[in-house]
Amino acid sequence: MIEPVYAPAPTRYDAMEYRRSGRSGVKLPVLSLGLWHNFGSYKPMQEIKAMAHFAFDKGVCHFDLANNYGPEFGTAEENFGLLMERSFRPYRDELFISTKAGWDMWPGPYGNWGSRKYLMASLDQSLKRMKLDYVDIFYSHRYDPETPLEETMQALVDAVHQGKALYAGLSRYPANKAREAYRYLAAHDVPCLLYQDRYNIIDRVPQEKGLIDLGAEYGSGFISFSPLQQGLLTGRYLNGIPADSRMARGTSLREDALTPTMLDALRGLADLAQQRGQSLAQMALSWLLNDPRVTSVIIGASSVAQLADNLKALEGTGFSAEELHRIEAISAPIQLLR
Ligand code: NDP
Secondary structure (H helix, E strand, C coil): CCCCCCCCCCCCCCCCCEEECCCCCCEEECEEEECCCCCCCCCCHHHHHHHHHHHHHCCCCEEECCCCCCCCCCHHHHHHHHHHHHHHHHHHHHCEEEEEECCCCCCCCCCCCCCHHHHHHHHHHHHHHHCCCCEEEEEECCCCCCCCHHHHHHHHHHHHHCCCEEEEEEECCCHHHHHHHHHHHHHCCCCEEEEEEECCCCECHHHHCCHHHHHHHCCCEEEEECCCHHHCCCHHHCCCCCCCCHHHHCCCCCHHHCCHHHHHHHHHHHHHHHHCCCCHHHHHHHHHHCCCCCCEEEECCCCHHHHHHHHHHHHHCCCCHHHHHHHHHHHHHHCECC
């Protein structure tokens, strides 16, 4: 059977909010879609397509990828390439697509960390897998203490000069190295567009380390990943561990995260969310969007239903002082500060 040609919803930009990334010309949807889990080889293409189309139909025009998203490594980018071929090609200029290199990707000394050799080869591979001429932003996925920072940064600058990426970004850098990186990039006329880190009601590290304000100082936007702490900040684990959940798959979210203290706090947060007329997931996303320093929040989702739930967070981004105070009090015992 021939599938109908995808036609995105004409209303796709009506309800989404777009925020400017730092001092750049780029605006991003406040909710972006990440393809770390749920878009790799084990997920049926029909489901991948349904989630990607649903997202774009709702104005989610930023898709966040990395070389090793899957599982297996590379398969999320391959599947995104199929989406480009079959659905998104006519809309390429409406899409903001990222990729990254910095974590383990292929064996040997050139498939990990921050060398120019790795970053350049990885970006070429990513473009082939995604069937793209360029990505909108290429990130150094993590700081490499053994490679001179200048080498990693110059690779980002050159990727932009070669037209393989329009902008450069950083993810998970220590604050002092992030500062050096911002300076290097700015001095080479490729200012950092986005700093990406995990930030949510539970994980406050970027705030505590001053990374959000540091990026703003250098004109960078801030984009939060794992805003639901991989699913903990949802109703998913309040009554056990569902067989089809990320925790049950045992990859990046471990069962030992579900301590009695964690469960108590999650239940308290879920009660508060209910009083606000929201799901816990919605409240967790709204809490992030309540902070004007947050340019965008990269959600993960394993179904269209989860995406639909999460998109409703846009309707409740206001909080009373009392509600914010209660969130602090309930989450205090589970906050990661480091
Ligand atoms: P989340 O914190 O949003 O977790 C997503 C998971 O939460 C889903 O897979 C699903 O779990 C569960 N979930 C989502 N919505 C709901 C809902 N409404 N109700 C119930 N459960 C829900 O984000 P991720 O950890 O997936 O990270 C998001 C993106 O951030 C990644 O895809 C990636 O692009 C980026 N990222 C970047 C990193 C970096 O180093 N720069 C590191 C990690 C992520 P389930 O599968 O169990 O259904």
